[in-house]
Structure formats: structure tokens, C-alpha cells
Amino acid sequence: MNRGRSAGPENRRALIAAAREVFAEGGFAAPLSAVARRAGVGQGSLYRHFPDRIALALAVFDDNITDLEALRDRPDARMSDLFDEISEQAIASTALIDMISTERHDPRAEELGARVSAVVDAVLVRDQDAGRIRASVTGGDVMLAVSMLAFLLSRTDHDERPAIAERARRIFREGFATDPDVSA
Missing domain, CATH: 1.10.10 (Arc Repressor Mutant, subunit A)
Incomplete structure (x- = not known):
């Protein structure tokens, strides 16, 4: 009916x-x-x-970005928390990162990517100011690490994704932190 x-x-x-x-x-x-x-x-x-596909994806992924923005707004949030949240979102679905990278010239996808980048940049500056992440690390470096993880997860069986994400988090901490023994 x-x-x-x-x-x-x-x-x-x-x-x-x-x-x-x-x-x-x-x-x-x-x-x-x-x-x-x-x-x-x-x-x-x-x-x-x-x-179109992007209009649907924007509606789906707006909640993901809103979650990241809420994490950014927590004064105690660190880059490791942000990377963990992005990793969990990517374990569930790599489609957000896929859309941002494959449709990067579409203004709607650019806006979504800009929101993610703004979150990354804000948390990165906070961690750099606290001495947890090297000053040479850029928001682009973090976005590249996230994109590489999403690419790998999209080609990994769903049940193997958590282990891969954990390895990526370890590499991230060791690669970006001023002191790898300190949680970045």
C-alpha cells in the first residue's frame, strides 16, 4: 500500500x-x-x-563526523583517542574514507573531508602543545595514515580488521609521538 x-x-x-x-x-x-x-x-x-550516491553518503556519514567533532571538543581528548575512534569507524565501514578520497573533487565530499581535517588539526595542535606529538607531524600526515589504514581495512576480512587496526595504532603511536612510550 x-x-x-x-x-x-x-x-x-x-x-x-x-x-x-x-x-x-x-x-x-x-x-x-x-x-x-x-x-x-x-x-x-x-x-x-x-x-545521487554522495547525497546518500553525506546523510549516512554525518553522524560519524559529528562523533569525531564531539571527541575533538573534549579537552582531555588526545590524538590517540581520535585515531582510535576513526579506526573503530573504519573497522565498521571503510566507505567514509573511501568517499572522501575517491570523490575528493566533489564540493560536498570536500566539505566532509574538511570537517575531518579540522578535527584532526585541532587535536594535533593540542597534542603538539602538550609535547605528545612531534612538531614536524602535520594534519596531512595523520590523514594519510588514516587513509592508508582505511584502504588496508577495505581489503581485509571483517573479522581480521580489529587486529590490523591495533597494529596501525601502534605504528601511529611510535611514528608520531615525541616519546613512543608516551601515549600520543
Whole structure:
């Protein structure tokens, strides 16, 4: 039964939830038809709410970025906390980092990437000021490390991802910290 416009908000929520799952399983390039099927709506409904893949991804990943921004706003948050949060998000789904890197020239993806970079830069400065991370480390270095991790995780079986992420966190701490024995 077609419920018309009254189903709009419910359909939108179902599409975002379905896209989160489909992107986690199949990456950013997963078929949008799979998202519509999982949400229990037609593709027409999907495209009414989200005219393209990036519009859908922005809705899905806005929560991820909001979580990172909340972590940034904690005065006690360190780069290791941020890297841990990004790692956990990447273990669940590498699609966010995938989208930021593959669609880097799309202004909407650029805006999302800029939000992530602003979080990284703020936490990095705080850790550098506290002497936990070498002054020569840049936000670009951190973003490169995150991108490399996401790339590797996207090609790793889901059940092996936590161990790979833990190894990456160790390498990150040892590579960026002023003193590897101090948690960066």
C-alpha cells in the first residue's frame, strides 16, 4: 500500500540505516539498488530523498563526523583517542574514507573531508602543545595514515580488521609521538 508523503520521513530513516549497512558490507561503491531493497522501498523513493550516491553518503556519514567533532571538543581528548575512534569507524565501514578520497573533487565530499581535517588539526595542535606529538607531524600526515589504514581495512576480512587496526595504532603511536612510550 502506497502511503504517499506521510511515509517520507520513515523512508528516509530506513534508507539511511540500510545505506549504513550496505556501505559497511560493500564499501562506498556498493549498488544503490541494494540500499533500496534493504530499506524496503523502491529506487524512485531512494532518488527522491537522495539524488545521487554522495547525497546518500553525506546523510549516512554525518553522524560519524559529528562523533569525531564531539571527541575533538573534549579537552582531555588526545590524538590517540581520535585515531582510535576513526579506526573503530573504519573497522565498521571503510566507505567514509573511501568517499572522501575517491570523490575528493566533489564540493560536498570536500566539505566532509574538511570537517575531518579540522578535527584532526585541532587535536594535533593540542597534542603538539602538550609535547605528545612531534612538531614536524602535520594534519596531512595523520590523514594519510588514516587513509592508508582505511584502504588496508577495505581489503581485509571483517573479522581480521580489529587486529590490523591495533597494529596501525601502534605504528601511529611510535611514528608520531615525541616519546613512543608516551601515549600520543
